[in-house]
Amino acid sequence: MRLEIKNITKKFKQKTAVNDFSMAIDSNECVGLIGPNGAGKSTLIQIIADVLNADEGEILLDGQKISSMRNQIGYLPQYPNFFSWMTAFETLSFMGKLSGISKNELQKEIPLLLEKVGLGNEAHSHVGTFSGGMKQRLGIAQALLHKPALIIMDEPVSALDPIGRREVLNLLKEIKKETTVLLSTHILSDAEEICERFIMIKNGHKIEDATKSELLERHQESVIFLMIRKVDFQWLTMVEQLAYVQKIASCQNGFKIYVENLETDANRLIQHGLDSKVMFTKFEVGIQDNLEEIFLELVV
Amino acid sequence: MSAFIELSKKEVHQMAREFKILWLPIVFILLGLTQPIMMYYLPVILQSAGGVQGILIDPTMAKPVGQEVLASTLNSQFDQLGIIILVVATMSIIQGEKANGMMAFILTRPVSIASYLKSKIIIHYMLAVSCIALGYAVSYGYSAYLFTTVPMTQAFWALVFYCVWLLFIITFVAMMSTFFNSTAFIALISIVSLLICRFIAGLHPLIDIVNPASNSMYATNILMSGDVESWYGLNIVGTLLFVLLMIITMQSFIAKKKF
Numbered sequence: 109m110r111l112e113i114k115n116i117t118k119k120f121k122q123k124t125a126v127n128d129f130s131m132a133i134d135s136n137e138c139v140g141l142i143g144p145n146g147a148g149k150s151t152l153i154q155i156i157a158d159v160l161n162a163d164e165g166e167i168l169l170d171g172q173k174i175s176s177m178r179n180q181i182g183y184l185p186q187y188p189n190f191f192s193w194m195t196a197f198e199t200l201s202f203m204g205k206l207s208g209i210s211k212n213e214l215q216k217e218i219p220l221l222l223e224k225v226g227l228g229n230e231a232h233s234h235v236g237t238f239s240g241g242m243k244q245r246l247g248i249a250q251a252l253l254h255k256p257a258l259i260i261m262d263e264p265v266s267a268l269d270p271i272g273r274r275e276v277l278n279l280l281k282e283i284k285k286e287t288t289v290l291l292s293t294h295i296l297s298d299a300e301e302i303c304e305r306f307i308m309i310k311n312g313h314k315i316e317d318a319t320k321s322e323l324l325e326r327h328q329e330s331v332i333f334l335m336i337r338k339v340d341f342q343w344l345t346m347v348e349q350l351a352y353v354q355k356i357a358s359c360q361n362g363f364k365i366y367v368e369n370l371e372t373d374a375n376r377l378i379q380h381g382l383d384s385k386v387m388f389t390k391f392e393v394g395i396q397d398n399l400e401e402i403f404l405e406l407v408v
Numbered sequence: 409m410s411a412f413i414e415l416s417k418k419e420v421h422q423m424a425r426e427f428k429i430l431w432l433p434i435v436f437i438l439l440g441l442t443q444p445i446m447m448y449y450l451p452v453i454l455q456s457a458g459g460v461q462g463i464l465i466d467p468t469m470a471k472p473v474g475q476e477v478l479a480s481t482l483n484s485q486f487d488q489l490g491i492i493i494l495v496v497a498t499m500s501i502i503q504g505e506k507a508n509g510m511m512a513f514i515l516t517r518p519v520s521i522a523s524y525l526k527s528k529i530i531i532h533y534m535l536a537v538s539c540i541a542l543g544y545a546v547s548y549g550y551s552a553y554l555f556t557t558v559p560m561t562q563a564f565w566a567l568v569f570y571c572v573w574l575l576f577i578i579t580f581v582a583m584m585s586t587f588f589n590s591t592a593f594i595a596l597i598s599i600v601s602l603l604i605c606r607f608i609a610g611l612h613p614l615i616d617i618v619n620p621a622s623n624s625m626y627a628t629n630i631l632m633s634g635d636v637e638s639w640y641g642l643n644i645v646g647t648l649l650f651v652l653l654m655i656i657t658m659q660s661f662i663a664k665k666k667f
Contacts, residue, residue, distance in 0.1 A: 157516055158515075158516060159512045159515070159516060159665075160665060161664065161665045178516060178517060178518045179517075179518050181516070183516045185509065185513070187509075188513075189508050189509045189510060189513065190510075191418075191422070191510065193421075193422065193425040193426075194421075202414065202418060203517060205410065205411075205414040206411050206414055206415075206514065206517040206518075206519050207517050207518065208410070208411075208518065
């Protein structure tokens with residue numbers, strides 16, 4: 109299973125929502141599409157799900173246009189809407205039959221699926237009575253019903269309370285074992301938890317496409333974080349003068365010392381401190397930015 | 409095929425839950441009742457209204473025949489108020505699902521746009537035909553009871569021609585519903601267009617050939633004169649071609665996702 113997105117451009121009157129966007133996803137990847145509000149995530153996702161038509165470019169799933177591969181794609185929109193007069197069971201039954209699944213199979217599968225997404229007790233309640241979180245779960249059920257190879261989710265957890273979010277994230281961890289997942293979100297801690305690869309989009313452009321480890325490596329800085337006692341603050345003025353120290357910044361309860369070469373300079377610095385009779389309460393070599401900081405750096 | 413059946417079932421369920429399947433027939437039964445009763449009691453009404461100066465009701469005026477009554481049901485009830493009610497009942501069949509995202513959602517499944525459109529138009533057409541037929545039957549019954557009986561074959565053929573006009577009405581409203589997003593605008597443009605079609609029928613033979621509303625006019629003619637002229641058939645073909653054209657237009661509009 110290979111999804112190829114080639115040079116997709118989409119304009120809405122004056123604004124170019126997606127600008128020459130390309131990427132590829134292979135089987136069993138779990139990719140997070142992240143970006144600030146208005147970056148073009150939803151638009152791109154809708155184009156992949158064949159809800160919108162792109163102005164330029166094409167999308168191929170296993171070499172074929174996505175319009176003919178709709179059965180291989182499961183889609184969860186940002187605000188799932190259903191017919192409020194149908195029950196959860198009827199909704200899944202309706203969507204399932206449209207996907208070509210036989211009635212017998214549906215009778216077996218739907219209760220299991222509803223149980224899996226946590227709607228087991230509400231199978232025969234009308235969707236009109238559902239809360240936002242319940243509709244989201246029904247949306248996930250609907251996207252999984254026909255066992256697609258690729259599932260695309262537009263902000264799957266953004267509207268949920270912490271409990272709902274936790275449940276859906278756990279569900280996604282299970283799903284990604286069998287299905288390729290592409291999800292868009294602006295909640296980076298969630299993305300960090302389940303995605304291994306991140307694609308960042310800003311103003312319609314792709315600005316980054318890397319796995320988690322690549323990102324963290326690239327953005328690791330040669331910084332030493334230390335905490336010392338108040339009486340030793342004077343030592344810092346001496347540190348500033350050192351040749352290998354680029355700058356000192358204060359950060360929360362301590363200081364970040366930017367050096368040239370992390371390994372050698374760390375040793376030198378700690379030796380210098382010990383010589384000056386400084387007592388370190390904390391000495392951390394090399395700080396890894398978390399995803400949110402990297403994101404802010406890239407986007408702002 | 410199964411997608412079409414499934415979508416049709418859903419349309420029927422939706423109509424039932426919205427009670428459209430209840431109120432629309434009732435309205436048309438009332439419309440069907442109005443004309444015969446009103447025409448029967450009109451002299452009495454005018455008289456009891458005090459008899460305005462200068463208007464004399466000729467007591468020897470012949471009572472209308474059943475055919476006239478039935479024809480005027482088609483003309484003044486169904487073709488005026490009836491059209492407005494049908495438009496209002498049908499205006500949101502596609503617009504509604506555009507607005508709440510359900511159409512886009514349904515189309516993410518491997519469903520052809522053709523089956524989507526066909527299921528909607530066919531089911532709503534069947535509802536419209538049932539309602540009109542009910543109202544017509546009631547009108548027929550009361551005309552027979554209060555005036556004279558209309559020969560069955562004549563009444564039947566008139567209804568058939570009227571149903572062709574109905575098909576045009578439903579498809580036209582569906583098309584407006586596909587193009588536009590405001591129900592008020594859809595209703596307005598549909599009602600105005602359809603009434604214009606109806607009023608220009610009979611003005612000029614050349615226009616009549618292409619005007620779908622001619623079918624309604626022929627229905628009236630059949631009732632009054634009892635003949636089915638051979639060229640009436642031409643008009644049926646013309647109207648059906650129009651309907652096909654509208655469906656194709658709707659299909660390509662949705663395919664290009666201009667909604």
